[in-house]
Amino acid sequence: MINVKMYPAENGDCFLISFGKENRNHILIDCGYADTYHNFLKKDLKEIKKLGEKINLFIVTHIDEDHILGAIEFIKENNELQIIEIGEVWYNCYRHLQIDKNQGAISDKEKRILQREIALGESYIRRESSCKISKSEISVKQGFTLGALLLKGGYNWNSSFEGKAVSRNNIEKIEFGxxxxxxxxxxxxxLDILKKKWLKELTNKKWNFNVTEDKLFDDAFEFMLLMYDEELLIDKKEISLEEITMIASIQDIIQQKVNADKSPTNGSSIAICINYEGKNLLFLGDGHPEILYKNIYNLGVKEFDLVKIPHHGxxxxxxxxxxxxxxSNKFLISTNGNKHKHPDLESIAxxxxxxxxxxxxxxxxxxxxxxxxxxxxEMKNAFNLDVIVGNGSLPLNIVIN
Incomplete structure (x- = not known):
């Protein structure tokens, strides 16, 4: 038996997948926002620990606030309170990008520039995580990024990839029991495209210093990506549902040209297929459609037991x-639609x-x-649909036998 919990994560993702009936294995994918962790996920993690079980694999798909802010809260508390044991963490950040780094030191002036950016990032995370922050709080408290917290906690971080990036080019398939x-x-x-985006961002800020191994770069990289929401910069034209009165209109909608996602951060998103006792589950993060199509096709699976569709629809x-x-006969769409108006009609159509x-x-x-x-x-009959809608205040449980 497989149980999938889809948590209320606002416009983000948070999934807990549990395998078996006793002595279960668990995969946690993303944690939404801080409220997602505190209001829903933490309780379930404590229950898992009481049963003598652990999170076998924790995946943070990419650096985006709706996936990572809850993870920061979780790991910060886990370091302090030992909420639950984690077997391995998959997460790609600055240290996993193939950036040529100068082995020398950076100047005091350069450190101050990076510290300023980190302070801004910390303030941003506290604000987005509903944490209290005074207007005068501009000091740098090192270790507030997910990467820093993982290092502090001594987790098995990307250990299946020998500490390198979670990348299909490094290893395609990992066995977990x-x-x-x-x-x-x-x-x-x-990942190379993400690297170039970040280096370009440094250039745009007229930061001409050499990139080094200094940990300040780890924090600055994560914070800068978190604070830059490319999707909000795009003028999005919605299709009015009121105009779609005939089912036949769907045929016109689906033929519209797809302006494919080119976001480097979404492109770096970890997407996976889980296989357990002959069952196949797709969790596609915010992945780009062309790489997903190619690699899903190469799996040779004719029908999946569950699909979490990419990028909130x-x-x-x-x-x-x-x-x-x-x-598949089960599709998951995780979003409240408030920030980016997802899911889009054309995607679901x-x-x-x-x-x-x-x-x-x-x-x-x-x-x-x-x-x-x-x-x-009319829609359910025409397209063989059953639509299950959560109330936004409780997780949805999906059982696969």
């Missing part, structure tokens, strides 16, 4: 080609139209415009 995990994304090319991450190979002959369940952890639109009897 009775289960295995295939890495679908990222590859070294996607963004239309930029769901092509017709990708939808055609996402054959492609998914249900291409797979209209399959009986399928679509799980939403919050009610959104799109979940309401596909919940009509």
């Amino acid at each position: 009775d289960m295995s995990v295939n890495v679908l994304s990222p590859n070294n090319k996607k 963004s239309g930029k991450n769901m092509t017709i080609q990708l939808a055609e190979i996402l054959k 492609r998914l249900i139209y291409i797979n209209k002959d399959i009986n399928k369940e679509l799980y939403f952890n919050y009610e959104t415009k799109v979940s309401k639109w596909i919940s009509t009897e």
Whole structure:
């Protein structure tokens, strides 16, 4: 038996996957925001510990606030209170990018520049995490990034990859007892694009100093990516649901050109396929559609037992080609739609139209415009749908026997 918990994570992701009935193994993927951890996840982690079990694998898919802020809270508390044992952590940050680093020291002036950026980042995280912060608090408290907290806690960090990046080019498949995990994304090319983005950002700030091994660069890298939300810079044109009155209109919607996701941070997102006792589950993070299509196709799996669709149902991450190979009777859509208006109509339309002959369940952890639109009897009958919508105050449990 497999149990998947999809937590209310606002516009983010937080999933706990448990395998078996006794002496279970657990994979935790992302932690949403700080409130996600404190209000929902922490209680379940304590229950797992009481049973003598642990988190076998903790995956933080990429540096984005809706995936990582809760992870920072979790690891910070775990270091102090030993909430639960963690077997291994997968997370890519500055130290895993192939950046040529100068072995020398940086000047005091350069340190002050980085410390200023880190102070801004700490203030940002505290604000986004609903932590109290005074207007005068600008000092640097080292160790507030996830990377720093993982180092402090001495976790097995990317140990299956010999401490290198979680990348398909390094290792494609990892065995964890009775289960295995295939890495679908990222590859070294996607990580190289992220590296170039960050180095370009340093240049844009007219920081001409050499990048070194100094830990200040670890913190500055993580904070700068967290504070830069590319999606908010894009003028997004929504399709009005009120204009879609005929089911036939879906055929026109799905044929619209996909302006594919090019975000370097999303491209670095860890996407996986979990195999356990013949069951195959896809957790696709915020991955780019072209790399997901290629590597899912190469798995040779005809139908998946569960699919967490990429990037909260963004239309930029769901092509017709990708939808055609996402054959499943269970799809998870994790978002409240408040920040980026996800899921996009065109993404869900492609998914249900291409797979209209399959009986399928679509799980939403919050009610959104799109979940309401596909919940009509007409839509459910036409596309063989069952729509399960959470109330945003409790996790959704999905059982796979």
